[in-house]
Amino acid sequence: MPTAPKKIKRNWVKEYKPHERIKDMRWFYNSHAWRKFSKRYKQNYPLCLKCEDEGIITAATVTDHIQTYEQNPAGFDLSNLQEIYMQPLCKTHHNQKSGREAHGKK
Numbered sequence: 001m002p003t004a005p006k007k008i009k010r011n012w013v014k015e016y017k018p019h020e021r022i023k024d025m026r027w028f029y030n031s032h033a034w035r036k037f038s039k040r041y042k043q044n045y046p047l048c049l050k051c052e053d054e055g056i057i058t059a060a061t062v063t064d065h066i067q068t069y070e071q072n073p074a075g076f077d078l079s080n081l082q083e084i085y086m087q088p089l090c091k092t093h094h095n096q097k098s099g100r101e102a103h104g105k106k
Contacts, residue, residue: 025069025076033078038063041086048090060088068101
């Protein structure tokens with residue numbers, strides 16, 4: 001029976017893992033309280049903040065935390081979610097921001 005060729009591990013090539021984060025936040029983002037808060041927040045703030053700055057009107061699809069959990073754990077307290085820690089963003093701007101944060105860039 002044929003077998004697939006084995007992968008060669010090259011020590012000098014850095015291995016990249018997709019969606020590697022410092023802390024796993026699925027417990028937070030999959031909670032009922034967060035989903036309810038996020039839905040209400042997007043109803044109150046329907047436009048992307050960054051698109052508005054660029055003069056474009058785009059619907060906000062993501063409720064984004066301005067700071068990460070490591071920077072501000074208070075913004076992730078499910079019993080005390082506050083709008084001051086959030087911003088409405090479209091998917092494009094959220095992915096750009098999250099990518100910069102994940103790679104340690106400002």
